[in-house]
Amino acid sequence: MARLMATATCTAFSGVMESTGERVGQALLLERVGFVARLSQEMTGALVTSRWDEESLDVLAAGFDVQGEVLPSKGWMALRRLGWTGAAVPPAGVYVSDRVRRGAEEYAARTLRLALHRRALVAALLATWPDDPRRRTEAEWAALRKLLPPGVSGAEIRNRTRQIRAHLAEHGQLPAGLCALEDPPQIAPLVLLAAMDRQQVTLVRLDAATARMRVKLPLCAAPATGRQWAWHVLDVRLPSAVDADAVLHTPTLRPTRTGRIAVDLPHSKSAPALKATGHTVGLGFDWGVNTLLTGTLGRLTGRGAGTRVVTDGRPLIFDATGISARLHRLRGHREHLAAKRDHYQALADGLGSPHLGWGEHAARAGVLALEHARVCARIRHLNDALAWAAARWAVDQTVALGASVIYLEDFATLEARGHRKGNARLSGQVRGTVAEAMHHLAAKSGIAVVTVPARGTSKLCPTCLNSLTHHPAPDRMSERGWKWAQCAGCGLSLDRDHAASRRIVSRGLLAGAHTTLDRSTGIRTIRTTVEGTVSMVRRPKKTTRRLRRQRQAETATAHPRGPKTTPGKGCPTPNGPSSPGRRSGRRAAALPDPGPGPQTSPRALDARTVPATTPTRVVKRPAGHDTQAPAAVQPVPGHGVPASGQPEEALLRAGRRRVSHRICRQRTRSAERTGFHHVYATEVHPLTPRFGPHQGNRTRPRRARKARNTQANTGF
Numbered sequence: 122m123a124r125l126m127a128t129a130t131c132t133a134f135s136g137v138m139e140s141t142g143e144r145v146g147q148a149l150l151l152e153r154v155g156f157v158a159r160l161s162q163e164m165t166g167a168l169v170t171s172r173w174d175e176e177s178l179d180v181l182a183a184g185f186d187v188q189g190e191v192l193p194s195k196g197w198m199a200l201r202r203l204g205w206t207g208a209a210v211p212p213a214g215v216y217v218s219d220r221v222r223r224g225a226e227e228y229a230a231r232t233l234r235l236a237l238h239r240r241a242l243v244a245a246l247l248a249t250w251p252d253d254p255r256r257r258t259e260a261e262w263a264a265l266r267k268l269l270p271p272g273v274s275g276a277e278i279r280n281r282t283r284q285i286r287a288h289l290a291e292h293g294q295l296p297a298g299l300c301a302l303e304d305p306p307q308i309a310p311l312v313l314l315a316a317m318d319r320q321q322v323t324l325v326r327l328d329a330a331t332a333r334m335r336v337k338l339p340l341c342a343a344p345a346t347g348r349q350w351a352w353h354v355l356d357v358r359l360p361s362a363v364d365a366d367a368v369l370h371t372p373t374l375r376p377t378r379t380g381r382i383a384v385d386l387p388h389s390k391s392a393p394a395l396k397a398t399g400h401t402v403g404l405g406f407d408w409g410v411n412t413l414l415t416g417t418l419g420r421l422t423g424r425g426a427g428t429r430v431v432t433d434g435r436p437l438i439f440d441a442t443g444i445s446a447r448l449h450r451l452r453g454h455r456e457h458l459a460a461k462r463d464h465y466q467a468l469a470d471g472l473g474s475p476h477l478g479w480g481e482h483a484a485r486a487g488v489l490a491l492e493h494a495r496v497c498a499r500i501r502h503l504n505d506a507l508a509w510a511a512a513r514w515a516v517d518q519t520v521a522l523g524a525s526v527i528y529l530e531d532f533a534t535l536e537a538r539g540h541r542k543g544n545a546r547l548s549g550q551v552r553g554t555v556a557e558a559m560h561h562l563a564a565k566s567g568i569a570v571v572t573v574p575a576r577g578t579s580k581l582c583p584t585c586l587n588s589l590t591h592h593p594a595p596d597r598m599s600e601r602g603w604k605w606a607q608c609a610g611c612g613l614s615l616d617r618d619h620a621a622s623r624r625i626v627s628r629g630l631l632a633g634a635h636t637t638l639d640r641s642t643g644i645r646t647i648r649t650t651v652e653g654t655v656s657m658v659r660r661p662k663k664t665t666r667r668l669r670r671q672r673q674a675e676t677a678t679a680h681p682r683g684p685k686t687t688p689g690k691g692c693p694t695p696n697g698p699s700s701p702g703r704r705s706g707r708r709a710a711a712l713p714d715p716g717p718g719p720q721t722s723p724r725a726l727d728a729r730t731v732p733a734t735t736p737t738r739v740v741k742r743p744a745g746h747d748t749q750a751p752a753a754v755q756p757v758p759g760h761g762v763p764a765s766g767q768p769e770e771a772l773l774r775a776g777r778r779r780v781s782h783r784i785c786r787q788r789t790r791s792a793e794r795t796g797f798h799h800v801y802a803t804e805v806h807p808l809t810p811r812f813g814p815h816q817g818n819r820t821r822p823r824r825a826r827k828a829r830n831t832q833a834n835t836g837f
Contacts, residue, residue: 196230220321227316274532405626415618419626431813512558523810528629530575583623
């Protein structure tokens with residue numbers, strides 16, 4: 122068993138002073154939490170600023186103190202071992218206990234250790250700086266990947282490259298390192314209680330939905346003695362995400378801008394241990410442009426040299442085109458607000474404070490800055506909601522299909538080339554958040570998540586490994602495009618993302634023995650590329666009618682011999698009329714005379730379906746019709762068009778238009794599956810993972826062999 126860690130954000134609405142029993146309201150509690158948060162912010166900021174240089178980061182990255190001993194994992198202990206805590210002192214005349222200083226030092230140590238990752242990334246980019254940063258060659262990419270730290274995504278590489286380019290354009294030379302490229306990180310006002318002991322904070326769980334926290338808070342902004350610190354008892358309501366058997370850990374207090382006291386509560390729970398190798402059934406997901414996720418179920422069959430991957434060919438699609446377009450519009454609006462804000466701020470700075478127009482320009486810049494922050498929060502919340510919805514859907518599909526592993530593309534080998542129109546929207550997808558959420562949710566369900574090399578997944582055919590040609594749509598094969606893939610060798614023609622997902626699951630299952638685990642991040646990765654074909658197989662059908670009847674006869678209750686003795690029934694039920702001549706006179710008189718000609722059954726209508734229109738919008742003439750004119754095109758109900766049968770006058774009087782019941786039901790089902798009305802995803806259907814050939818050399822499916830053996834044993 123392993124431990125699964127997570128953090129739930131709760132809210133502290135009120136508290137009680139333990140010494141007097143006085144109730145502390147939310148406003149007063151927010152003020153007192155803000156006192157200690159600002160003290161911690163000042164001490165942490167001073168300590169980080171004093172050690173923001175390349176020499177200090179080198180010492181911290183080495184991991185050894187002056188005596189050559191390994192630094193402890195706790196940050197405040199590591200900084201005290203190095204002797205760096207001299208700058209973390211409170212203001213003059215303010216009393217702060219050693220426990221509060223520990224929290225500030227722990228926050229500073231975590232900030233500096235996080236900077237080590239960015240420092241290694243910037244050092245790799247500077248060591249392999251290309252001639253054209255906008256477009257690296259294959260050799261330049263290979264040299265960069267050798268120096269990059271593990272777990273670096275393509276978005277991080279792009280962002281740091283743009284940052285270095287801006288520094289080069291401004292100063293005319295490359296920066297010497299991270300400290301020359303960036304200013305010291307900004308420190309947020311928060312109280313890190315994890316570094317404090319029981320003399321400062323305690324946490325007890327009362328029941329499944331409530332936890333009680335005791336914490337010492339200052340009674341004023343500048344407490345002079347320890348008597349101006351008092352114990353406060355806070356009852357925190359736990360969200361539903363925290364299970365009843367989860368272990369609670371010391372939280373972090375964080376006052377927000379909206380006047381809320383956020384309690385970031387870490388909790389852990391036992392989770393089943395995940396196996397690294399030996400997977401036979403898995404799902405491969407491809408990151409797409411028009412669809413966020415496209416998956417395929419694969420199964421490993423055969424032994425030795427005959428090992429291969431088979432699939433049932435059923436695509437699993439999480440289409441977030443509507444949400445992606447909304448995010449794209451919000452990003453454009455955010456950039457527009459930022460440009461106007463900078464423009465008015467520049468005008469205000471140019472006029473100066475004594476000028477009459479300075480106040481007006483500064484006020485407009487402040488309003489635009491506030492609106493810019495709101496749009497950024499909207500984008501951030503929408504990204505998080507979409508990412509967790511996609512991850513939840515992917516894990517549900519994996520559990521329903523009986524798979525034990527999810528294969529994703531490795532971000533370190535995934536890089537957009539920059540010559541397609543969809544790259545602006547593609548680069549803004551929430552792939553990193555989706556991957557993190559998928560790792561967390563899959564671990565709770567006992568499913569492993571493994572990354573595979575991404576290069577070449579859309580280039581070769583999954584069936585024959587020949588080169589694919591890409592087109593805009595299946596009916597536009599003469600044009601070059603992106604969405605549709607076609608193979609000239611085997612005739613494969615399907616969606617590009619679907620073909621790539623087959624290649625991903627094939628690489629994962631065939632190279633499962635090469636899975637490695639990164640101890641620092643906990644990410645399982647396959648770096649060895651093993652190419653193999655993917656074969657299409659049918660799922661086993663249900664048993665035949667004869668076998669079903671035989672099974673029912675064997676399990677049915679034995680009936681007594683002799684005639685039936687049904688109470689209240691003295692004779693058999695007479696048969697109904699089978700022809701017009703045997704009907705009753707009144708009913709026959711009401712029916713029209715069929716007249717001469719072929720007689721049809723009254724149970725089925727003699728009607729034929731009209732064929733669909735051709736690309737020229739002309740339909741073929743069905744039997745009994747003369748239709749060579751273009752088909753009539755009508756608006757579809759549901760997009761501002763009232764449904765047929767609805768009184769349009771009533772809708773106009775109400776000042777709105779109603780959508781059809783079918784469209785409303787589709788949106789409701791989509792919202793039930795994904796949480797969004799504009800996201801369309803494949804429904805989760807539990808299917809057996811036992812499809813395709815057996816693990817041995819036999820090619821007959823298991824269900825078919827079982828049916829054949831049953832027939833042989835029963836003599837049929």
